[in-house]
Amino acid sequence: MTIEVNNESGTEVDEAEFAALARHVLDAMHVHPRTEVSIMMVTSDVMTDLHVRWMDEPGPTDVLSFPMDELRPGREGDMAGPGLLGDVVLCPDVAAAQARTAGHSMVEEMLLLTTHGILHLLGYDHAEPEEEKEMFALQRNLLLTFLASR
Structure with a gap:
């Protein structure tokens, strides 16, 4: 896997921790080991530009995902093929504000957002209540199993 x-x-931030999280999520989702993904942390100004350009929304946001090859999760024993999964872009400034509100550290918030972003790259969404329930439960499980392994 190229992360x-x-x-x-x-x-x-500890970049190695984010690479390890991405590897954990992709392994758990049975994504081919030759799959490529990029995680980028940017300033509020850069995130604002991306948010306006791609989502037509004002101001910075916490995380954006840019899928490439539209890869989907595999199943145990039936792994999805290799490819370029895409890019996850994080804004630590927004994550820090959200972390204060949530009562945890900025790093914990950014790890959550990274997991969230990777799930978006794999085709998960939360536009509908049932989708949100599935995605957020999976996100929580993936993050908790990662943190428990550290």
Whole structure:
């Protein structure tokens, strides 16, 4: 698996932890080991530009996902083929504000957002209540199993 983590935000983070999380999520979702994914941390200004350009929404957001090959999760013993999964873009400034509201650390929030973003790359969504229930339960399970393994 090729997992590239680029931090252009100016906020110090342990890039290896985000790569390990992505590997955990992709393994758990039975994604081919030769799949590529990129995780990028950016400033509020850069995230605002991306949010306006791609979502037509004002201001910065916490996470954006840009799927490439439209890969989907595999099943145990039936792994999806390799490809370019896409990019997850995080904004530590927005994550820090959300973390304060939620009562946990910025890193925990960013790990949650990374998991969320990867699930979007794999085709999950939360536009409808049933989709939200499925995606958020999976997101929680993946993050908790990752944190328990650390």
